[in-house]
Amino acid sequence: MTHRLTREQARRIVVRAQLLDADRPGDVVEVAEQLGYIKIDPTTVIAACEHTVLWSRIGWSYETGQLKKAVEIDRLLFEFQGAFHPMSLLPLLRPTMRRHPERESSRQWLEANAGFRSDVLARLRADGPLTAREIPDTAAVARAPDGWSGSNQVPLMLDLLARRGEVAVTRREGRSRVWDLADRVYPRDLPEVDDETAAQELEARRLKAAGIAREKSTWTRVGKAGEAAEVEGSSWKWRVDPDALEAADVDIDGRVALVNPYDSVLFDRPRLAEVFDFDYVLEQFKPKAQRRYGFFAHPILMGDRFVGMLDAEVDRDRELLRVNAVHEFVPFEPEETDMVRAEIGDLAEWLGVRVVGME
Structure with a gap:
């Protein structure tokens, strides 16, 4: 009809x-x-x-x-x-999170910065919640500033890890985002939904x-x-x-x-x-x-x-x-x-x- x-x-x-x-x-x-x-x-x-x-x-x-x-x-x-x-939307976003990043250039950047990723997660695990400026930039490969982001690679890594569901914004201090491990921000009893x-x-x-x-x-x-x-x-x-x-x-x-x-x-x-x-x-x-x-x-x-x-x-x-x-x-x-x-x-x-x- x-x-x-x-x-x-x-x-x-x-x-x-x-x-x-x-x-x-x-x-x-x-x-x-x-x-x-x-x-x-x-x-x-x-x-x-x-x-x-x-x-x-x-x-x-x-x-x-x-x-x-x-x-x-x-x-x-x-x-x-x-x-x-x-929060009811989060289970529906998780399948996409698991596939991220799908762009090849982002995959290569993440692979080249495997140590940097581990450093960021370890710092949050030990000291979180933290703002981006409180996390050291240990990137092995840097992306050039693009008009939206500067030379500091930490915000880029945090955004990528957030899209993967590994970290999340737990609160804001003014306009600044405060980050933590996603497991400490998101509920743990959310249902699993297939793609x-x-x-x-x-x-x-x-x-x-x-x-x-x-x-x-x-x-x-x-x-x-x-x-x-x-x-x-x-x-x-x-x-x-x-x-x-x-x-x-x-x-x-x-x-x-x-x-x-x-x-x-x-x-x-x-x-x-x-x-x-x-x-x-x-x-x-x-x-x-x-x-x-x-x-x-x-x-x-x-x-x-x-x-x-x-x-x-x-x-x-x-x-x-x-x-x-x-x-x-x-x-x-x-x-x-x-x-x-x-x-x-x-x-x-x-x-x-x-x-x-x-x-």
């Missing part, structure tokens, strides 16, 4: 799957379980990505300490490859988070998970989460969400254009003269449509949220203006600052 959906239904499915409708989730773990990951990024024009993602969904009751507790004390979430994931089952369940989890995705998308890899669907006006073949279909005909109570540029709802750019008619471009890496909306402008989601961009920044010294501009794709109705202003006010209150620039 192939489900036939209007664009509005498809948008509703996406918004609800991403927990951006008016029915807000209760806590950090609920968000992580549904989305599959909460991206970590240090860009703090307004607030760090991981905290903005959670605030935009949970709202006023979210406090940053809740994320720290879930990761470092309760161990319900874990940090892996630049994101926080629910085929893990791959299928990962596709199902991705579709659950997406709601609906292109069948052969390289952005949201869902394979044959869910059920086939068509979307009005689109020639793509889609897969839809059957559980999400139940609410496709229910209106989304209008609310405004200010979306961090690295939010998962924005990740699948082709889907954004196809379903939302939103050609999103992050202007962070553009020259200033070429920016239309601002260095790190946050898309504004109203109900099931992206209606504008918020160019704002926090001035911590003066305790201000400075609104440089609210770019409206189509002029707002007075009620819509009030809704956007109210959400910006709530954001400022959550940040503990006052708003300027909306007079």
Whole structure:
């Protein structure tokens, strides 16, 4: 059976799957379980990505300490490859961990640095938890700096060992990762899942988070998970989460969400254009003269449509949220203006600052 959906239904499915409708989730773990990951990024024009993602969904009751507790004390979430994931996802990632690294150049580097690997694991075993700077660099073969990493080989080794499931981030000190042996971070009673089952369940989890995705998308890899669907006006073949279909005909109570540029709802750019008619471009890496909306402008989601961009920044010294501009794709109705202003006010209150620039 192939489900036939209007664009509005498809948008509703996406918004609800991403927990951006008016029915807000209760806590950090609920968000992580549904989305599959909460991206970590240090860009703090307004607030760090991981905290903005959670605030935009949970709202006023979210406090940053809740994320720290879930990761470092309760161990319900874990940090892996630049994101926080629910611990329920770890068994599905282990088959891939066992195969890592699959790239031949990385295999050769790891083999050439077998002694270095042993040194890192021994130091963590004896003295961990440790930051990368507390671990000596004893690499026999070094990789040249690539713009993302420097000459110190320890962060490279730690990242590779983390992908193999040998070490893990146990906590953070500021923005610095603190590492330990994976056996001392991850639960020991996790179920074993074979490669085929893990791959299928990962596709199902991705579709659950997406709601609906292109069948052969390289952005949201869902394979044959869910059920086939068509979307009005689109020639793509889609897969839809059957559980999400139940609410496709229910209106989304209008609310405004200010979306961090690295939010998962924005990740699948082709889907954004196809379903939302939103050609999103992050202007962070553009020259200033070429920016239309601002260095790190946050898309504004109203109900099931992206209606504008918020160019704002926090001035911590003066305790201000400075609104440089609210770019409206189509002029707002007075009620819509009030809704956007109210959400910006709530954001400022959550940040503990006052708003300027909306007079």
